[in-house]
Amino acid sequence: MLSVSILTIGDEILIGQIINTNASWIAQKCLEVGATVVEHRVVGDSQNEIIDGVDDLLKKSDVVLITGGLGPTSDDLTKPTLAKYFQDTLIFNEEVLEWIKEFYKKRGINEVSERNRNLANLPSKCKPLKNEFGTAPGMLFEHNGKILVSMPGVPKEMKFIMETHILPLLKSKIVSEKKEAHIFVTLQTCGIPESVLADKLSGVESVLNGLNLAFLPSYKGVRLRIEAKGLPIDLAEHQIEQVKSFIYSKVGDYVYGEGEVTLAETVGKMLEERGETVAVAESCTGGLLGGEFTKISGSSKYFLGGIIAYSNEIKSVHLGVSTETLSKYGAVSQETAIEMAYNVRKKFNSTYGISITGIAGPTGGTPKKPVGTVWIGLSTPNETFAKLHQFGGDREINRERSVASALTMLFFLLKGLEL
């Protein structure tokens, strides 16, 4: 196997001001080409810590991918630190200067400042990697049969360098050296609790053949992750197919996708295939359900829009919820959810209308309607109904679970499953 470790450099990540999304992106992409990820590590902007991390990770893995610490400001330490570690000196690279000039020229700037010229000073032993989205190039070192790559921390720049230079290199190494593969396949389910899923899948051991099946629950649903490690790639793929067939035969209805697909994406595709449309009426989620639908490019084919009815007045004036309903049952009620869903469908002339009204918290709860009480309504050309949820989490979780539950409800309806 080709083993990869990921070293993230930067006080911002270390102190928690930025979440380390780079590491998870890199890990996913490395696995996709068949490499194994063995460790992530985050260290601060300190020469000793960087050297210590590099030294340790080069012992533990075939490839060390570093992000961060490459910009023009004085915090940026990676370059001199790597030069020191590899007992190298910085030399001025004319080709890299051309890249920097070209980068600025495209942005209408013809003068390169001294500080930015300095970015072309690179360790002599590294191969510079062109960065189309920034001025600091990546650096590739080969050292005692190991590979070390240093990339900027800006996600767009890092992703460009990974996709253009590094992932093809890793893939070719795996193929040419006939390395064993490490494959993960994930099936995404929704609307079925982990324990029920586990019951329905009892007996899966008989088809696992040494593969591993993990149940990964979250508020969006349970992910089923099949892992094959240490097998030749074709055998691994064959065995994974067998496990997948078993899962589909038992709980296929609840599987909304494989890999990184989102439920909104699947629901969107189903709507598009059926030539149907949806509109939303959101209270406590304030637009997040619309935001989730429109994350998908091309969603305008089935997502028409919606009304964010955060105040009661908007619910009645713009969404037509009767003031009687609001005063008799309250804004968070089955009746209000039903009127919201029905009315947004009628107003927007969509096939389906979805509504969300609830108490996200932390304030606003009562003994009868505690924080986390959320009604989700669904209106179709045939019927309109609403379901009660008691999430009981904190504000953000209640809002995100509301969005996930609304999408699950529409998914079940489109699949013809019992709601």
Place this chain on the structure above:
Amino acid sequence: MLSVSILTIGDEILIGQIINTNASWIAQKCLEVGATVVEHRVVGDSQNEIIDGVDDLLKKSDVVLITGGLGPTSDDLTKPTLAKYFQDTLIFNEEVLEWIKEFYKKRGINEVSERNRNLANLPSKCKPLKNEFGTAPGMLFEHNGKILVSMPGVPKEMKFIMETHILPLLKSKIVSEKKEAHIFVTLQTCGIPESVLADKLSGVESVLNGLNLAFLPSYKGVRLRIEAKGLPIDLAEHQIEQVKSFIYSKVGDYVYGEGEVTLAETVGKMLEERGETVAVAESCTGGLLGGEFTKISGSSKYFLGGIIAYSNEIKSVHLGVSTETLSKYGAVSQETAIEMAYNVRKKFNSTYGISITGIAGPTGGTPKKPVGTVWIGLSTPNETFAKLHQFGGDREINRERSVASALTMLFFLLKGLEL
């Protein structure tokens, strides 16, 4: 200084399926009580990797905080691994069994399964830490003057154990042992580029006195982070105040908050103080601006709602954008943005109306209106206008930058700054 390292255990994080938000939360909280974070590390569900990580981090730091690998399923390795590492044996803890029974009882379950009873089997040397939100207790080990804590990976459970048991312990250690503090203070700015900020703050060196000032740009704005390390806590706080005064005197207008405050929060507070309200009309952001406003508990005082006008028909029928405007100038135009902002303000009877219409990408761009072209409109009781942005990023970034720019526009208006 009291140094902390964070060890995250779990294949899911290692392979990038889950982003490591626990580590950043833990880091922030440790800094708040005055500890220093020296490293984050992620390893897989493997006994050797866990032992290797624990051993290494116990050498590098005073405190090792571990999350993950504590549940009842067979993936969960942390407990036996720590027992092995500390040459300890598992013994059944009756008090912990009571906690587990209590947890289930609250949820109406009176029977504890064998699998869950097993959670009360703990290394004899650890102090169990009660977990009110789950069944697996935390474990505290003291070893050669170092502290090691193992917590579940579920964020809510980890946060409860940190806040109830660990943060008070760290704080008391720092105070009783008179450790030097490591303090970070962050000022958040918006609407001013890094280079302009740097120019306006030239001369800051004269007040830094050994403190560090970092410029941290993102698409939401530039954060200014002041760092004091290795000083007694009162001196550190005094020096930080001096740097803050300097920054406020030079660029105070652009500072919208300190610490973790969001721009939506600041803008919301300003609206609330003025007794003013806002409504939104969103096209390419599909509800994300409403989602950002309503992230704040209590936002119903100033955020009324909005219209998600994703299709042109909704823009004209429900938002009253004239069909002539749409056909003559297009949906992504100054004219459409102005009509959207004005009409949503009038329709919702709010003080301000904000509109966003743009080409988020990756498709839909033209030579005249490339991907990333976004018009943001703002309507006030006195005037309505729109500003053009050319973000040129990918879909998600264009949408998030649109939200940030819309909030910045309203912030500038409320502050009386030039737009």
